[in-house]
Each structure stands twice: as structure tokens, then as C-alpha cells.
Amino acid sequence: MGTSTETELRERWRRLAGTAAGTVGEELIGRYREPHRRYHTVDHLVAMLRVIDELAGEADDVDAVRYAAxxxxxxxxxxxxDNEERSAVLAEEVLGKLCAAPELVAEVVRLVRLTATHDPSDDDRNGGVLCDADLAVLAADEQGYAAYTAAVRAEYGHVPDELFRAGRAAVLQGLAGQPKLFRTPLARTRFESAARDNLRRELAELTGRVAS
Structure with a gap:
């Protein structure tokens, strides 16, 4: 049966791919339940899909974006x-077996690969929606952001604290250095300011510097 989150994901997959693809949906959802995951879980996936719903009008092909999620x-x-590349290859294989249209498969594969950099071009509306949904957690409230950072740290529990802090800081500095974190107008209005505040505070904690 699973949790209510998994029930929601099953229904979303059914609406997207049809009832005949139910086994594929179960396998996909199962991947997000793997025991080593702490942040990249079914909760992350459903939260991302809900943001995609909110940004749907910004995409050229919102179903392709949902498949990519x-x-x-x-x-x-x-x-x-190489997680993104391997996930893209899996998407190509699975959607091919489901006889999805070749142009849909190609777009989904492209979008999955794009999550390696979160750097879509300005005219990439599908890519903007997908990346904005993936990064929306950066704009969480104080409790939600603390839960997010704790989950990320738990996924890397095998990494010594000093190395983790340096690596995490490098990732956040790369994000903070982008002219804009969010690409769609709606997401920028909703998320940009809060996300930058959260990044600034976390970087200060990681580096021991006072947030400005």
C-alpha cells in the first residue's frame, strides 16, 4: 500500500503514463525509497511535482517536465x-519500452541531463520549470530548510565533517554566484529572495563567516 505520498505519486504516474504503465511507476517509486536516501526520496519527488503544477503555465510541454521529474x-x-547521466539513460530505455513518442523521449532525456547543472538557457521553458522545481527547497522556511540540510548531511554521513563542509560550501557558492537561481518569472517572484537568504546563512555556518 505505502504512504499517502506514495499513493499520490502512483496517481500522478497513472495520469501521466496510463494504467498500463503501472508496474513501471511502482519500480520508479521504489527507487526513491532506497534505504541510503535521506533527501532524494519520495517526499522530494512529490514536492517537486507539486511545484511543477504551480509553474505549469511556464512550460512548453509540462508532461515532459513531469516525466523528467x-x-x-x-x-x-x-x-x-554520473547519476544524472545514468538516470537519463534509464528514462530513454523505459520510455522507449512504453512506446512513448520519440520527440517526448528525447526531451525527457535532455531535461534529466540538465539537472546535473541546473543551468538552462533563457529560452528553455521546460528546463526552467524543471530546474526551478528541483531548487524550490532552497526557499523553504526555517524549519523546512533545516530539515533539508540535515537530510543532505545524512546522505553523506560517511564523509568526514571537514570534507563535507568544504564540498557543500563549494556547491552553495556555485549556486549563489549565479545571476539568478530561478529561471521562470513566477518562481523568481516566489522563491529567489528567500533562497538567497537561506544560502547566505548556510554558507556563513559552513565557513564560519558572518552572513551579510
Missing amino acids: FFHDAIYAVDRA
């Missing part, structure tokens, strides 16, 4: 740097 972290190992 389901696949974007389908393969996730903390000790590998």
Missing part, C-alpha cells in the same frame, strides 16, 4: 558523479 533522481548514489 520522475526520472531525474531515479538512479542516485552518493559516491558517483
